[in-house]
Amino acid sequence: MGKITLYGVDASPPVRACKLTLAALGLPYDFVVVNLMEREHLSEAYLKKNPQHTVPMLEDDGACIWDSHAIICYLVSKYAKDDSLYPKDLLKRAVVDQRLYFESGVVFTNALRSITAPIFMHGIKVVPKERIQAITEVYDFLETFLKDNDYIAGDHLTIADFSVVSTVTSLPVFLEIDAAKYVKLTAWIKRLEKLPYYSENSVGVQQFFGLIKNLGITVEA
């Protein structure tokens, strides 16, 4: 097995989804910090590997892969001892896939990045009301998905849990998760917090919260 290198920053939710997956698979890797504030992701060298200039990016076996969802599917397919994290059964896989696309679309792009991009790129200090509504929408859907399941895609842990939890635990800095209203969602997060490698997510969550708080971001009343 060649060397695996993960490029990213701990504050980034999709980077944390990859770290959770790598830890679950027990895979050693080098972590290379890409300082986004210093625009390191826009360097010529980085752009050659990843023209979308995002983190995370994975280097393995001479190839560069990006987008966290593509990375975690790749890792499980290539290295996992069994298929429990990404079931091969077509219908079960379709559920995991749907949750992954829900994450990249509804959760990451519509709920999180729609808030953080204006903050980090344009110095916006106030989060508009409709962006908070987008977060409520996420919590509502996840509560529904967890109605009859202990995990986000069914009765056992999959990469969909890693992908969704990384972003969902980052959103409360803008809108807290009401534990009385979101009983299943709260229980699911607590369940994942018990994973022995959960610090791969929790450390970065604190860093992300710190970033937002230091910028003095408020929410439109």
Place this chain on the structure above:
Amino acid sequence: MGKLVLYGVEASPPVRACKLTLDALGLQYEYKLVNLLAGEQMNKEYLLKNPQHTVPMLEDDGKCIWDSHAIMAYLVRKYGKNDELYPKDYHKRAMVDQRLHFESGVLFQGCVRNIAFPLFKHNQTEVPRTKIDAIYEAYDFLESFLGLKQTYLCGNNLTIADYSMVSSVSSLLGLAPIEQQRYPKLSAWLDRMEKLPDYQSNNGNGAQMLIDMLSAKITKIV
């Protein structure tokens, strides 16, 4: 083989991505219209099958799957004679997956839905220029994804990434036309996609419907 049913509306890009895939796989299916503007996706029956109440939704022998990307991957895995449309090779598949998530996030949520949802749901008929800029940013990325000598998004073979991407891109042309000089590779790729057999019935007509719906309702770019 059990019965395949696709639920959707013509104007919806992800529905059209599924139609392109079903057609490419030579699959027969029943098409059931879900009138979104009339709120049919919120019917109790539909919600039981798809609690995210979106289109497209696929029913295969009674089992329900939703999200266009998940549907397309499922269809190729289950019914494809080979894996060309969605390669099993891990590196090749990772590239298709990245393009699919790009479509899901950057293009569909970030560009299409970000304009269409406030417009149709909340009557926000004035569209901020930043939302049009976002479309061109997506085009810039797509231009960079298309290598100099490659025919399609992931190389020289068509994949479900092409079907997914063209369904959204074709729907945005009214708001953000693709100039050949500015986007030579993207423009050539779009021409190539438009020449696919049955492109008009599977995607072209529906894309024009969405373009027309957007242009009829948007009053101003501000």
